[in-house]
Amino acid sequence: MPSPNTVAPAQGLYQPDEFKDNCGFGLIAHMKGESSHHLVETAIHSLSCMTHRGGIAADGKTGDGCGLLLAMPKQFFRDEAKKLSDITLSEVFAVGTVFLNVDPALAQHSKNILTKEIEADGLRVLAWRVVPTNNDALGEIALQSLPAFEQVIVNCPMGVTEVEFNRKLFLARRRAEQQLQNDPSFYVTTLCSTVISYKGLMMPAAIAEFYTDLADERLKSHIVVFHQRFSTNTLPRWPLAQPFRYLAHNGEINTITANRNWALARTPKFENPLLPGLTELDPIVNRTGSDSSSLDNMLEILVGGGMDLFRALRMLVPPAWQNVETLDADLRAFYEFNSKHMEAWDGPAGLVIQDGRHAICMLDRNGLRPARWVITKNDYITLASEIGVWGYEPEDVISKGRVGPGQILVVDTLTGKVLDTKDVNTHLKNMRPYREWLRDHAIRLNANPELEEQLVDQGLTGDALKAAQKMFMVTFEERDQLLRPIAESGQEAVGSMGDDTPMAVLSRQVRHVTDYFRQQFAQVTN
Numbered sequence: 001m002p003s004p005n006t007v008a009p010a011q012g013l014y015q016p017d018e019f020k021d022n023c024g025f026g027l028i029a030h031m032k033g034e035s036s037h038h039l040v041e042t043a044i045h046s047l048s049c050m051t052h053r054g055g056i057a058a059d060g061k062t063g064d065g066c067g068l069l070l071a072m073p074k075q076f077f078r079d080e081a082k083k084l085s086d087i088t089l090s091e092v093f094a095v096g097t098v099f100l101n102v103d104p105a106l107a108q109h110s111k112n113i114l115t116k117e118i119e120a121d122g123l124r125v126l127a128w129r130v131v132p133t134n135n136d137a138l139g140e141i142a143l144q145s146l147p148a149f150e151q152v153i154v155n156c157p158m159g160v161t162e163v164e165f166n167r168k169l170f171l172a173r174r175r176a177e178q179q180l181q182n183d184p185s186f187y188v189t190t191l192c193s194t195v196i197s198y199k200g201l202m203m204p205a206a207i208a209e210f211y212t213d214l215a216d217e218r219l220k221s222h223i224v225v226f227h228q229r230f231s232t233n234t235l236p237r238w239p240l241a242q243p244f245r246y247l248a249h250n251g252e253i254n255t256i257t258a259n260r261n262w263a264l265a266r267t268p269k270f271e272n273p274l275l276p277g278l279t280e281l282d283p284i285v286n287r288t289g290s291d292s293s294s295l296d297n298m299l300e301i302l303v304g305g306g307m308d309l310f311r312a313l314r315m316l317v318p319p320a321w322q323n324v325e326t327l328d329a330d331l332r333a334f335y336e337f338n339s340k341h342m343e344a345w346d347g348p349a350g351l352v353i354q355d356g357r358h359a360i361c362m363l364d365r366n367g368l369r370p371a372r373w374v375i376t377k378n379d380y381i382t383l384a385s386e387i388g389v390w391g392y393e394p395e396d397v398i399s400k401g402r403v404g405p406g407q408i409l410v411v412d413t414l415t416g417k418v419l420d421t422k423d424v425n426t427h428l429k430n431m432r433p434y435r436e437w438l439r440d441h442a443i444r445l446n447a448n449p450e451l452e453e454q455l456v457d458q459g460l461t462g463d464a465l466k467a468a469q470k471m472f473m474v475t476f477e478e479r480d481q482l483l484r485p486i487a488e489s490g491q492e493a494v495g496s497m498g499d500d501t502p503m504a505v506l507s508r509q510v511r512h513v514t515d516y517f518r519q520q521f522a523q524v525t526n
Helices: 037-048 074-085 104-120 140-144 162-179 204-210 256-269 291-304 309-316 329-339 421-429 434-441 449-457 462-471 476-489
Strands: 024-030 062-071 093-100 124-130 148-155 187-192 195-202 223-228 247-251 349-354 358-363 372-376 380-384 397-402 408-412 417-419
Touching (some): 062 204, 074 148, 223 247, 309 358, 329 421, 329 434
Antiparallel strands (some): 349 358
């Protein structure tokens, strides 16, 4: 067996020891909900261990984007509010991290609008806190687009539940975003009572050096989602660093154009008494950010509108259920019912999500993104793109495994329970009488046996068949490579994802209209 320090031999220009993979993502949670600074430190260390999964700029200090999404460290912000102006926060409060223009006048204008919109909903902005940062931790390229950072602190009024409070904050944020859409510096990373975000274009090892809050022993959390970005589809920008407001995503949403178009088409029907004026907050899903940010937007809308978090996730990113003959009938009804309301946001996609209580990981039906988990004796559950992201001892491991295609893993830090795919499925299928709803309300289009029989009996042959093939532009290649496998084995032909044929628009021949459509795939920008 070779020594672990042995360098693998080069194979032509390929160096096996210099292999780089896709984005790194993960989460660390204390399964019993105990907050600690050690957990935050462990998350930062784990993030730095996945530096190889992100891009690095020429200055050696600017990254594609990395960040942490922490369950709200409440005592830390209570202490900070006291230091600001002797403010005492209520039991429920919110802190939002905001990127602002470096021009003080423009920054104050943005703060005034956000404050006005928050207070228009009957809430009270108690203070703005300048986030302490250290620019020495950044590279020259990151500094060129560096925003200013402040945190807005909002108290929840008496008689308003935490869920209602967060809905009001969501609507206020969206109204402010509409008014400030011409200011590219303005961006609210998070604004709610359950989570807080620290992210940007620094290298993972420097995130606690840049955001000095993260190095403060008083900052404690029981769930941390972390992400190291390898930029695809969109160039690195401060707001596009992950995690977003609910999730961090590893992969690409290859159906993103259709997903965004469907969101736009459905906007007039997105009415909900819990989110008044939602249809006026157009677009509800951004069309200029990354595919991951659009997915996060849609999840935020669904959960904010009162949908169960697990239902929203399984509606957006369902497993492969259509052709599973052994699938439970009630569970099949759940997926069939929800497929009529939302098309799949198709990956490859690995997702880690948190809402302050639940730490969740799920893979799309393709399962092309690794997600491995470990539970250790200190009640930590660690899930990441690769194993061994922090230095636990092998004898401290209680159990370990991986999340597979279409599977979901949930840690409920309130109850201390770990829920697997089967547990979540049981919860989902028992939520509503989906089978009954489908039976009573679904309209099904049935085949016409008489027409099929007539077509078979009077099938085209000879010159008539050739004329029909020419009329519908069925080529020899289509007959031989596509239709013949279907007729012989009842299966679709399998081909590569690539397409190196000339574009139909450049052809001198008359081409079928479908030849002018080409499938889109994610493009790496580094």
